[in-house]
Amino acid sequence: MANYGNELVGTSPAVEALRRLVERIGGSPTRTVLIYGETGVGKGLVARMIHQMSSRANRDFVDINCAALPANLMESELFGHEKGAFTGAIDRKMGLVEAADHGSVFLDEIRELDLTLQAKLLTLLDTQQFRRVGAVKPVKVDVRFIAATNKVLLSEVTSGRFREDLYYRLQVVAVNLPALRERGEDVLTLARHFIARFNKTYGRTMRGLTPETEQIFLRYAWPGNVRELENLLERIFILEDEDMILPRHLPDRILRSVSGQSDPIAAAPLMRSEDYHVATDSFQRAMIGQAMSQANGNPQEAAKALGLSRHALRHQMIKLGLLKS
The missing domain is CATH 3.40.50.300 (P-loop containing nucleotide triphosphate hydrolases)
Structure with missing residues (x-):
């Protein structure tokens, strides 16, 4: 948790x-x-x-x-x-x-x-x-x-x-x-919350993030979500002495991820057709799964949310292996 x-x-x-x-x-x-x-x-x-x-x-x-x-x-x-x-x-x-x-x-x-x-x-x-x-x-x-x-x-x-x-x-x-990446500036609110808590825990007077660090936090995707943010900040409290969190305090993986966001298509390796189809199918499965969850398992409501007819949703679910024909 x-x-x-x-x-x-x-x-x-x-x-x-x-x-x-x-x-x-x-x-x-x-x-x-x-x-x-x-x-x-x-x-x-x-x-x-x-x-x-x-x-x-x-x-x-x-x-x-x-x-x-x-x-x-x-x-x-x-x-x-x-x-x-x-x-x-x-x-x-x-x-x-x-x-x-x-x-x-x-x-x-x-x-x-x-x-x-x-x-x-x-x-x-x-x-x-x-x-x-x-x-x-x-x-x-x-x-x-x-x-x-x-x-x-x-x-x-x-x-x-x-x-x-x-x-x-x-x-x-x-x-x-x-996910944290879907919550906008909540990432900064959470960062301030953790900083206040770790200041008490570690007896520090960390003042917060620099503007440059804030921009990195807002651009980063946070695949580990709130837990990743919390663990990152605690690591900085343990290892760094400054009273502000600077970009150089962040792991290389975060800096590389953010710097690569300007042109992700150009930076990506050439994709094979089978990679494209696997990725597309995976994305469609996730979208349908989320729609079904939000509709409490009701196919009619899920189809409506996805902008599909019920027949089209059923056909797509069979194609993706989510439903038996």
């Missing part, structure tokens, strides 16, 4: 709209929320905000990384186990889902969850019940599940790596987090 406090920092229209959406979701009774966003945009932060704005705020918020453990250990971690359920199970263990009763569970990197566990999660979402490993009787819980992914889940469904029924069950309410 991008560690910039317990609220969204920024004044861009994208962030203002996101604040309103998070507040609306937090106050609703929905039991499932799906958060989309690139690595480092703050999906964990938004999940915690949804919890804090809900009637569950005084109960536990349990953060689970679905990629952290292999499937056999993850099942016990999620649902717990009975004594003697397997070798080494010398006592009954409460799982994280049970520990979050009347609170919220955040399932980060939901795409990485094993298909067998996806089926058990679907049953839990539908019934609000689960069985500990080795148990006979089910345990009933009242939990809100907030899942997050940096993948286009519809593509994962098509490839067989994610259950279609679970996808639609989670997709009841979808939140799309904007």
Whole structure:
């Protein structure tokens, strides 16, 4: 999670709209929320905000990384186990889902969850019940599940790596987090926020960015998003002594990236036709995936947003392997 406090920092229209959406979701009774966003945009932060704005705020918020453990250990971690359920199970263990009763569970990197566990999660979402490993009787819980992914889940469904029924069950309410490069001058607001925080942490009096550095920050694409910005500034606090952040304090990769933006076509190597088609297909998949997400899986609405007929969208999805004919 991008560690910039317990609220969204920024004044861009994208962030203002996101604040309103998070507040609306937090106050609703929905039991499932799906958060989309690139690595480092703050999906964990938004999940915690949804919890804090809900009637569950005084109960536990349990953060689970679905990629952290292999499937056999993850099942016990999620649902717990009975004594003697397997070798080494010398006592009954409460799982994280049970520990979050009347609170919220955040399932980060939901795409990485094993298909067998996806089926058990679907049953839990539908019934609000689960069985500990080795148990006979089910345990009933009242939990809100907030899942997050940096993948286009519809593509994962098509490839067989994610259950279609679970996808639609989670997709009841979808939140799309904007990338930092889409947030305009929020990058400077965030930089000032981090500088103030690191001044306290490191006992410094850093005054901020020079105008030249500000221009670089505004032009850079920030592929690692808020997390990349935060880590960069902390590195500068550790390694540099000046009271302003200068262009020479920035990594070469950032300076090269920005200097190459004046004429990216000329600077690029000659592209082969197969490269062009691969890149085009990849872009179209991403656009369709985003449109479907924003339309909560409704093909009619997604087609309208893309300026296509429903028939044309279906044809394109079949062509790109996103839908079976």
